[in-house]
Structure formats: C-alpha cells, structure tokens
Amino acid sequence: MKSYNNILVINLMHIGDLMLVTPVLRTLRVNYPKGRISLLVDKKLADLVINNKWIDECLLIDKKGKDNRLPAFIRYIMRVRRKKYDLVINLHRNERASALAAFSGAKKIVGYSKPGFSLFFSKTMQNPSVAHHIGHGPFHLFPPYEYVPGWKHQVHAHLDVLKEALGVEQIDDGGLEMWLAPKDIATADRLWQDSFPPDTRVVAFNIGASWITKRWLDSYFAKCADELLARGYGVAFFGGSMDREIVEKCISQMQEKDSPLVKVFTGKLSLGELGAALRKCALFLTTDSGPMHIGVSQNVPVVTMFGASPVPGFYPYDARAVLIKAPVECHPCGIHKCPLAGEENMACMKMITPEVVMKYVWELLGKYENSAGNMPREYGAYECRVIEVKAGD
Template sequence: MSLFTSPPSHLCVLRLSAIGDVCHTISVVQAIQNHWPQTKITWITGKIEAQLIGDLPNINVIVFDKSQGLKGMKAVWKQLKGTKFDVLLHMQAALRSSVLSLGIQAKYKVGFSKNRTREGQWWFTNRHLPNTTAMHVLDNMAEFAKYIGVPFSHPTWNIPLPNESVDYAKGITQGRKCVVISAAASKDSRNWLVERYAAIADYASSLGLHVILCGSPAEREKQLAHKIESLCEQPVTNVVGETSLKQLTAVLREATVVISPDSGPAHLATTQMTPVIGLYAHSDPRRTGPYNDFDNVVSVYQQHVEEQKGQSVESLTWGTRAKGDNLMAAITIEQVQEKLDKALKNLS
C-alpha cells in the first residue's frame, strides 16, 4: 500500500550529489510533479549541483555548502525553520546527509531499503523502502516515487537550458556531427588510457566527425585533456574547464554521440537523449551505466570482478566493485570503434 492515498502538501528531497545521481533524481522528482502538480517540493542539494537544478520549474532549491561542515548545516536548518514537511525523501545514503536530515522536520522520513542502505541511514529514517531487486541506481531512486504513491515506468527529463547556453553549444558544434569525449571519471584509475582516447578521437575524425573534449575545471581533468589533445593527429576542440553545467549540458545535447567512463557528463548526456558509449571496468554498468544505452557499453567489469572474487557476477552483493589501477587497460580501441560504428549506424 502506498504511503499517501492523496497528494501531500509539501515534500522535501534530500540529494546533495553527485551530478550523475542528481540526474537520476531529477527524473523521479519530475515524475512526482507530473502526478501531483499541486504538491510543493523543496530540494536540498550541493553547490555545484544547484547550478543544474536551481531553475527547475516549481522546485524550491536550498543549497548546502559541505565545505562549511556544521556551519553549512545550520544555515540550511535556519532556512527551514518553521517548515514541517509531510515527507522527507532521504535519497542519499551518506552519513553527512543523515546528520543534515536531523534538522529537517517531517512526519515521515523515508530511506532506502535494508538491502540498499549504508552508513547507518536506517537509524535516521522512520520509513523504509521494501527490499528490492532493482539493479540500476535510477531504478532504486524510482522506488521512492512508487513508495509514496507515484507511478514510475521510464525516466524522462525536462532541464531548462538558457538561450546563452544553447548559443554557446551551437557555436562550438557549428552544425557539425560531433563526438564529445568526457575522458575523466571521479578517480583517475577509472579513466581509459590517454593514447587510446587520442586514437578513438582520430578514428572519429576519419569518419567525418568533429571531436570535442569536455570536463570540469579540476586541474587533473585539464591536464588529461591536454595530454589527449597533444597525441591527436587531427584537430579537436578542448572546452575542459570552460563550461558551466548548463553550457556543458547544451553541448552534450548538440552532440551526435558521447564517449565516457562512469562520469557525470555521461548521465547528463542521457538526460538530453544523446547516445552514450560507456567505458566500464570497476563498477557494474547494469548499476551505474548510461540508462538508455546499455547496448553501447564496453565493459570489462565482469571478467575482473569474477577473477577477483572467485564467484559469478550474479552472486555478488549489489554495488561490488572491482579493484585495481590498471583495469581499464583491458578495454581495446577496436571495442570502442565497434560501438561507435554501431551507434552512428543506428542514428543514420
């Protein structure tokens, strides 16, 4: 039975980070809005993530600055003083988020199921999702909507893009067919090899595609892009560190196809319905892969994790990662070329 049989007056969403998970959450929140348009929604999120969701229609966004620690939490609590929600959707199973939730007044505080929760979230919530066999992170997020009484079948997104961001993207792509390479994952060990990124960039150029490198302003990402660019025989456009989140989203929307390891831009591209070729070795792409493009994934996760754990991937605990600094080397240039050819053929 659903938690609500009629629309609640005001609900709160707690999802601070990261960009990919926030993309998943957007689809769930907008499903709630579509089903209950009269319900007020407040979303507590991080500073960077607020750049993406700050102008989502009819959502009150409150920013938590994690760099300020307890001071940042008190600032959020001050903004919420006197507000009592019908329900808090505690959609981030991290201790920092759980501590932050202590200052949020809500009749119901809903957390993940027992077989998906971690870091003690169970103790900070008074309602829990039923145990689930849902594999993908987005499908686990969708369980929150279903639990409170909102149907959810397949994700859709409506992320407003200002004209300035659209114009920027069109200025970069210039009407050309483009491959966007988002080379950096959250950890360097999850990046593909520099020389192979360069090789696939040159291969894309040989097919008549323009290549764009994208990424965050982090110094390690800028250095990675510079190394790739220096190895490319054909010209590429390097906008790593030069785009706002909305500009990046617009570039990904204009792209013909995106190549990326498990990263925020891969999931941003999914929100724009742009095909993504995902490169995976450490995490199960069935759990964290580009939601609309499982067929485009190049994965060596299964072979690595089964060798390390000595058991089949089907018998492993949800969220099990393969460990090692050189796992991505098992992904070959030929495998990615094949996926690129397939993706282009499907678009023709």
C-alpha cells in the first residue's frame, strides 16, 4: 500500500451523509498514522466533525452563501490547490464535490464522480448504497426508467473505496462517531435541568424528514407520545426549524399535550447541542433522517420507520436499533412524494401502526432506559434489526 502524507476527504452533502463518512476517517488514521488528514464539508454542518479526533483539519465551504457563486467557487478551488494534497478521496457523487476533487491538483484522486469530472480521477467507483435509475432502449438512455435501490450500506461502500482504490487492508470500523464540544454539553445540561425533573427518563422524537415519504404519520407519533407520558416518561421533540409546523400539528393531536413532561426543542438547538441533548435520552423514536444518525453516534437506542428509503443503504448503524418497514410492493420507491391516492397513499407508513412501534419501544426501554448517557458501544455490532410488519399487526 502506497504511503500518503497529505490527504483530503470530501463530502458536501447532508447530516446523515456526513455522519456515515466518519468510519472512513478512523480507518485512514490507522493506515496513515503520520499523514495529515483533512475533511472538507458544508460550513453549516461543522459541529458534526469539527472535533473529530481522527482528522488534523476541517475545511468549511459555505455552499449556500459566499462560496455559492462561480467566481467564489473557483477561488475556493484555488485555496484547495494551495494545500498541495497528494491524495483526495471524494465520497459523494455530486457536481460540486466532483469538481473540487477533479481540480484539486492532487497526485491521486479517487472515489465517486459525475461524468466529465471523472476524467481527472485516478479511479472512480460506483456507490452501491444509493439508488440507480436505469433507462431502456439502446445504452439504457430512454424512459421508462427502472428504479434499482442500493444494496450495500453507505459505510461499507465508503470503506470499499479505501480497499479497492488505495489497497487499504486494515479496516477499523468504529461505527458512527461524533465528539461533542464542552460548551454544547454544558448547554444540554442546563436545558435538561430546566426542562425535566431529576431522574426523568426521556424519549426523543424526530418526526420530520427531508422527504414527505420518509415521514411517519404525525397522528401515530401523537399516540406514541401519549402512551409514554401516561407511564411517566418525558417526551422531547427535536428537529430543525423547518419541522416546527408538523411538530405543532402532532402535539395538537395529543391527549397529554399539556403535560409538563412535553418539551419542544425543535429549531432551537445547534447540531452540537442536538448531539449532547440526544445523549441524555433513553431512546430515540425517529424517521429516516440526519438526526437519526446523530443519535446512533451518541449510542442512543433507535426505533425507526422506513417508508421510501432503501433499508440496505441507510439503516441505523447500530445492532441495538430496530427498523420497521411494511411489505408493500412499491417499497422502496425513492420518490419524494407518494403518487398513489386514497388508502394506498403512503401505505408503506400507514401499515406501521403505533401498536407495532410501541412494542419495540417498550422492549428497548426495558433493556436500556437506565443507561442513558452511559450507553456502551459493541465494536463491530452495527447491523440493525429489521422488522417487517404483517397484515393485522
């Protein structure tokens, strides 16, 4: 295996995508202990990786701000070139990341790439975790397109880049990792002290998701919250500012909505504060979302419901986690808005009832509720349990 002294890893996508890169950073450090390892990410996601102990530097690009226009983006590429990297690893196949890698000036460039930019790569690879849309006719160029979901977890796909493109043999997969800043831990401590009585066991809720087809019904979340509150558990709603409306709608359907044990932190926390707050929770009931992967990084037991999402590519990377899905023919579809009407609309989520979900919530709480904040991690135990609901459940 060739030695590299100055390494750049690029991932400019969303919260979950960035969390799924963290096992690569640990493996790189093991294989290149004397190398300088840098990570290039979207500035708004800095909290997730700025304290990562496996890297030497975190480069931040303001994707939607000052670095968004072409002249600014070219200047940013020149900044990258001045770093004189001898190895660049691109771990997301979009135009911006592909361009940064292609024009980085590095001696070796590997990973995923858009066509055109791939001409500058030493080795490009397909990402088997994401869906592919294959057309018909000559060269598969014509519709209708066949949706082929991913078949390998994103973490494993990334590690394959290291093995196949660089010859890395020693894989050190420590799972998803996020180190918390002391200030974020202190903020979460104050928040908890002000919000919940001592020794309250709190269940975190994240009901939003980037796609509507990833969202479980808000009325179902409301029923789960009521059942937990009736047994003395606290319920903490998380998520971003874009989720406030659906959280309010959910709470309006709760019988126990006026309980002092209902707290709404939606849109009020930074990503670092979110990680610190989730660490205090006994369990995380969540959609397939970025916060789900943050919860996994903080060793919080997860129960999640998958609708449009392909299970193999993005399941919660923890053997304690429970993923529930419905046996509908169109799962997974990868479509952002369900095209079906009537009872068939969002059937993949409607079939996952609150009763089924709470069965596994109570099971995991029975095992782990007293370990909140001190949950051990079992190295290598990352394949979650997948439950497929049956008719009548």
